[in-house]
Amino acid sequence: MQSTDTRGELPARLELTDIGVRFGGIVALDDVSLRVPAGAVVGIMGPNGAGKTTLFNVVCGFLRPRTGTMTLDGTPRRPAPHRLVRHGVARTLQGLGLFGGLTALENVAAGAARSHRAPFVNGLLGLPYGTRTNRAARTAAAALLDEFGIGAYAGALPPALPYPVAKKVALARALISDPTLILLDEPAGGLDSTDIEDLRTLIRQLPTRGSGSRSVMLVEHNVELIMSVCDHIVVLDFGKVIAAGTPDEIRSDPLVAAAYLGGQEAA
């Protein structure tokens, strides 16, 4: 049976049920269940070591859970990492994860490559196959860089990029395949308040940007940011869901205050 959103109308873009992951004696995720409705921004909060990255790794097929099920649009699926784009899923990493030997433009275009049969790498190696695909990917990458206001850096290699620019390149690389589910792992990390304002605007636009109805999962330590952009928040502690609800509900949840906010109210 297909799962439905809170209004009972749409299957969840992503639904996780009773996901369990262990690393030896460490229980990283303990019967975690959550749903990400189509077009929603869902935040994942929790203190260090709570299991947030492990959760993303399960969704992206980097980790096989010991227990539990995952559905995409109501269908049981757990795509392998190299097939994520085909299933409309993309991710940014906690660090930048850019290819050091590729320019900003090539890094972004590489995100499109995984959605086409002809790999972008062929183009980088000078192989004739897929030339038209590569050209389209480069055109789309250039347009994204311009849209993000960083077109001037298209030819620069990652070490030469200012950090906020590199973060935008990483985001553009995830967005170029027009994913219907995008996972953002600490996108605000290392950014100053001006860049975080830009990011806030961008995250708010993500659900309707491109072909529309995109879902977003956001792992973020910046409480003020996560509270301001999310429709729904799930809080993990020691691998367990300790709270789930709207930002207002999470802000006033005493368990969250105790576990995550150190007894202080969120900003």
Ligand SMILES: Nc1ncnc2c1ncn2[C@@H]1O[C@H](COP(=O)(O)OP(=O)(O)OP(=O)(O)O)[C@@H](O)[C@H]1O
């Ligand atoms: N590859 C691994 N091998 C062993 N233990 C791991 C591994 N990856 C994660 N863990 C452990 O699993 C638990 C959850 O880690 P995870 O990285 O998912 O937490 P997190 O909430 O993302 O933390 P942070 O906010 O610091 O990034 C932690 O106790 C961590 O030490």
